[in-house]
Amino acid sequence: MSELVRSHSFQTPQEYYSSFKTRPHLQDAFRDIDEASNLKTYLALLKDSQTRNFVLDFGNDDAWCAVNLDQEDFALLLRKPKPRCFGTRWINIWAPEQQKELIKTITSHYGVSERLQGMMCTDPVERPLKATVPTEPPRNNFRPRNSDRLRRSRPDDVEGNALRDLADPEEIRAAASFRGLTFANVIDQIWHFCSVDYxxxxxxxxxNSLFVVPQFEMDNGRELPAGKRLWSWLILCDDGTVICMQENPFPGLSGPSEKELQSVLSVVRRNMQLIFAGVSKQHFASSESDSLVTIRVRPFFEGGPDQVSIKQDDGPSLLFYYIFDDWVSSYALVAQREHKYGVSLNRLRQDMLSKPVVDLIHDLHRLGRQLAVLKRLYQSYELIMMRILQRQRMLRDEARSNRPQLAIGQSFGENDGDSRHSTTRSSFSFSTIPDASVGVQLSPPAVARFERLLDRIKLYCLSEIDSCLTEKENLTFLNFNLIALKDSQAVEKLTRITILLAKVTILFLPVSLMTGYFSTELRNVKGEYTINQYWVSFGVIMFLSAVLLWVFGYASDTVEGKTIYQSLSRSFFRMSRDRVSHHKNEAPGGTIHRS
Structure with a gap:
């Protein structure tokens, strides 16, 4: 038996795939992606909506891939150990609800619990074209219908008997509402839900991952960020196998247009394509601008001393990390400087400065809710990485104290356990260490990259979201302050107009009394005064009235043109002075021109 295993270990890829006598088509299904033509073909297949899965086996010298394998093919591949030339096996599955038996075959091989298998095979939530609101039955008719239904329930109906024991109709409704709840509903309603199992x-x-599709507005409602939300499962196994499953972006019969489908698939599968292309020896960065999206999980010894640092045993751990770290999507979401939320805040600020209205508060509230959901989504990534690093520290300490250091890809622990966490906190600690030593140990390069990713999430994503939320709160106060300032300016202007009219009235009141005196039909008054005497009296009284009004305004601090507005006299004086100075400046030029 040992000689048979040893012979399998030193097989070449051609010998390995040709050894499956019961499935001879596997030899033709696998192709070497180190050849340029095969790499181009497989990259096109990764963009095809009909591609449901692929298997990529690679090591230091070889990388072979096959697409759209069935359940029997996977069962046969898992039963036969990989040759030594392959250190990593990447199994990628799209639309898991259409390949349930295949998923159960793969996960059962690695001892995944039935409950976790059921969650992986849950049908996704289908989004109808138009949301329909179910009509709620009248409250007074709820009790008779449910009582008849409960009376007709069988004695062995556990759920029916449990509902019958509830006396309050509200409790019955609350309990019945969870009977149709699935895992797909949970991840669709709680975007920051995450799972960490060992x-x-x-x-x-x-x-959950959120993808921004250019030229297509993926509206999820006023309270949720725009984009395509997809759930992903990522499993690292002890034999160097990495399993990735991604939710179907368009479940159901009513699919999108071909253009929209290709645009969405090019974005949601972009990270897979970058990693896949990085495995092949044919893919090299053509310029310095491509270095950010160049991913290496396989050593190329002819590439220089930097590639020698990647060992074959590091392949599964690095692949596990790079699938989780979709940096391009995170950068397009909030990390870049001109992201959509910053642009929206700038637009709202300009609208406030031009015309502050209360309706802008609704837009700020909607933007704040979207940023809060996005913040909790990134906090779930932070939680996952903290749990992974916590487990790695425990496994490393146990390996150092109890037994010699094991190679990357070997398993630890005897008992099965799982741990699911969902949180909204942004800071975590390593204080809680589980007792059961389960899980797979990552290689040191992968652990270092997870630590770096944790810092980037905090520095570039969470800090940017916190800045946007703080700016949103400041804009809310700014809008109310601008509205109050606008109202105060309107009141001040109205007050100035009222004071001006009152001054004019007071100014002409003595003159009116004087005119009335001169026009009275009294003896020794009518016909005794001349017109010159009238106008002299008019001027003296008008002058004294103006002086008294100015003294009163100065004493009571109601002189026109104090803080914001200028008085009419000062405005007229400045306009006249500017016009005279303008004519004086033009006069020399005109004289020179005439000469």
Whole structure:
């Protein structure tokens, strides 16, 4: 038996795939992606909506891939050990609800619990074209219908008997509402839901991802960020196998247009394509601008001393990390400087400065809710990485104290256990260490990259979201302050107009009394005064009235043109002075021109 295993270990890829006598088509299904033509073909297949899965086996010298394998093919591949030339096996599955038996075959091989298998095979939530609101039955008719239904329930109906024991109709309704609840509903309603599970042969994480599709507005409602939300499962196994499952972006019969489908698939599968291309020896960065998206999980000894640092045993751990770290999507979401939320805040600020209205508060509230959901989503990534690093520290300490250091890809622990966490906190600690030593140990390069990713999430994503939330609160106060300032300016202007009219009235009141005196039909008054005497009296009284009004305004601090507005006299004086100075400046030029 040992000689048979040894002979399998030193097989070449051609000998390995040709050894499956019961499935001879496997030899033709696998192709070497180190050849340029095969790499181009497989990259095109990764963009095809009909591609449901692929298997990529690679090591230091070889990388072979096959697409759209069935359940029997996977069962046969898992039963036969990989040759030594392959250190890593990457199994990628799209649309898991259409390949349930295949998923159960793979996960059962690594001892995944039935409950976790059921969660992986849950049908996704289908989004109808138009949301329909179910009509709620009248409250007074709720009790008779449910009582008849409960009376007709069978004695062995556990759920029916449990509902019958509830006396309050509200309790019955609350209990019945969870009977149709699935895992797909949970991850669709709680975007920051995440899962971290461990077993003797695997480490499994589940998380939601949000993808921004250019030229297509993926509206999820006023309270949720725009984009395509997809759930992903990522499993690292003890034999160097990495399993990735991604939710179907368009479940159901009513699919999108071909253009929209290709645009969405090019974005949600972009990270897979970058990693896949990085495995091949044919893919090299053509310029310095491509270095950021160049991913290496396989050593190329002819590439220089930097590639020698990547060992074959590091392949599964690095692949596990790079699938989780979709940096391009995070950069397009909030990390870049001109992201959509910053642009929206700038637009709202300009609208406030031009015309502050109360309706802008609704836009700020909607933007704040979207940023809060996005913050909790990134906090779930932070939680996953903290749990992974916590487990790695425990496994490393146990390996150092109890037994010699094991190679990357070997399993630890005897008992199966799982741990699911969902949180809204942004800071975590390593104080709680589980007792059961389950999980798969990562290589040191992968651990270092997870630590770096944790710092980037805090520095570039969470800090940017916190800045946007702080700016949103400041804009809310700014809008109310601008509205109050606008109202105060309107009141001040109205007050100035009222004071001006009152001054004019007071100014002409003595003159009116004087005119009335001169026009009275009294003896020794009518016909005794001349017109010159009238106008002299008019001027003296008008002058004295103006002086008294100015003294009163100065004493009571109601002189026109104090803080914001200028008086009419001062405005007229400045306009006249500017016009005279303008004519004086033009006069020399005109004289020179005439001469």
């Amino acid at each position: 077993g003797p042969k695997y480490t499994c994480v589940g998380y």
